[in-house]
Amino acid sequence: MDFGPHLFLALLEGSITAAVLALTAVGLSLVFGIMRVVNVAHGEFFMLGAVFAWWITSMLGAHPVLGFVLALLFAPLLVGLIAATTDYLILRRINYNPERTIVATIGVLYIIQQLTLMTFGPEARPVTAPFNKRIALPWFENGADGFTLIWPWGLGTTTYKLAVIVAAVVILLMLWLVLTRTKWGLIMRATQLNSDMATAHGIPVDKVYAMVFGLGAALAALGAVLVVPIQQAHYLMGADPLLLSFIVVIIGGLGSLLGTVVAAVFIGLSDGIISVFFSPTLAKILATLLVAFVLIFKPNGLFGKSAE
């Protein structure tokens, strides 16, 4: 494939990674920003989203569109409830102590993963996309008779892949509106700024924490439901999103939503391009190196505010 179309294809593929990564990482960032805890089980909530999507669509056996819409609504909801319960049963009991939370969520990671293996099984299971039409994409060529449209071999995408990108943008915009324009958003921001003061003003911080933890997990699950028709539900699929989310959140600045989104787009696209033209391993090496540099030179991340 020529360089131009090849780069274009890499960018397209990278955008899908970026879109799903943005949703997942924003969930992680939200939890850290408000609750100041690191959720190591975040990738497993992502995986649960995909598994529930498979479960809902295959149990119903309904039309793929209906099944998928229901999965889009209920899988994140279920995952959110599980996460909120985890918060209530575990994190609250250890007072959100940062070190203990990390250890506890590692435990949650293994529990969720092994329970999925025991019930859902070790196979990768597919979910039918609600719509999926291949679109061949044109490219310009500057030939003897000026610019002409050509249709390079293999340059194409599918309607569903484009829809994933659009959906992620819409969801992120909605999240931003909720956080900045609604009472719920105000309560969350108040809790983030100073939880003691929020308690003094009658905000039920416990409930806010449970909700935020649920919301963070639900966002990861939402990302997974969107991507599962492209990939498949598999019990080990949470590892990669977890690693990439951490990379993104550190680069973007823990707790900064804008930074997280910008970093997700950057990492998603560069991962696509570097792995196409060089090697996927190099892409991971560079991303991890970038994390190291950010931690050295800008410990709060590119968009993070300095610690209080």
Added chain:
Amino acid sequence: MSKYPLSDISRRQALKKLAVGAGAIASSGTLPGLIGHSQAQSTQPIRIGFQVHRTGIGAAYGRWYDRTTTAAVKRINEQGGINGRMVEIVAEDDGTDPKRGAEVLEKFASKHQCDVSFGTLFSHVVMGSSPRAGELKMPYFVVSEGHHVASGQLNRYTLQPGITDVKSQVEAMGPYVAKNLGKKVTMIYPDFAFGHDHRDYFSTAFENQGGEILAKIAIPPTETSFTKYFAKIPRDTEVIYHVMVGPAVLTFVKEMGEFFGPSKPAIFGFIDSLEAVDIASPGLEFLEGTYFWEGNPRYAQADQSSHDKLYRAAVGVDNNGASVTDSKDVSTYAHMFGCWETLYIIKAGMESCDYKGPADRSKLIEAVEAMSDMPLSDEHPQGAKIFNGKTHQAFGHQYISKVNGGKLELVHTTSIEDTFYEDEVDYTKQSF
């Protein structure tokens, strides 16, 4: 090699009944010291350590290896066990991880007192475990397909008698692809030992047929998105040769279809790219008319042998290669027969050397090394095989199927001779 004549079985069944009777007397309290001891030796089960990929990237295979093993042992025990002793499987999860694989072998030897170990599929686990098997002097029967056994990299205690290796499979495919599909091939394979075997042996075999390999595209085995790799396929490719493993195989095949759209080249794949995956999955329609190597035809063919019928029913696989209880639970049919056949080879080996216990392990290895012809039978339902005692590797028929109406239809069966290559090692010269 002698099979298992009926008279033999009934003699053993009689022995078994005698043993049960002896056990009853012993447990009833008469002469506890005397009979109890002698009975303990003759009826103690033969313990086979089963190194199984319950978790990790091999889990889908592990599940079916487990089912096949359970079915084979059940049948062996119903036939009277081995040398009149029941067979007991001690299964341990190795997490598809080489380090844990070696630890599992230690457990088999020290904790479980197993007679032999068996059952590993993924080649890196075999590579990690085999040296330990040699140190423990524990016969290690692998069901892995890797060329590592016959290449001489392992040791006298490691054998692969129940499944053919990648080198012979791939070399037997070269002529068919060159003759029927095209001369310009692009190869796509996983970037580790198994994929490199494909790359090296197929390209040599194919170039010997006058073909040309245009590009070799290696994909990391943990990759989850593939379109970016397909962009490297040269435009003048006539045939795509693909083999993929791991949980993302369905994505791999689906994205290949989306990449090519309506103008696809001929496609020849190893069924590994679709093991445990339903060919009728949405997005795989483009596979219609493409070709697959199969270790053992997943769909029951029109001329299905009685042996395949028996084996299929015993393991619980329907005519489409899925579980009889769940049509979405597709088996790893092209590989798992190796567990069944290997267990019968262990049985035959133990019977021919009159295996009594761990002290006879080297006698068992010599007995297996002495085997050669293994005809198509209930014990070898995949087909006849020829075992090479020097290289510890079995050779057998390979199958090529074409997707027709959403099912795999057998179109070509290679001869066993097509799969031969020169010996690279003589393990029988190594000391025990």
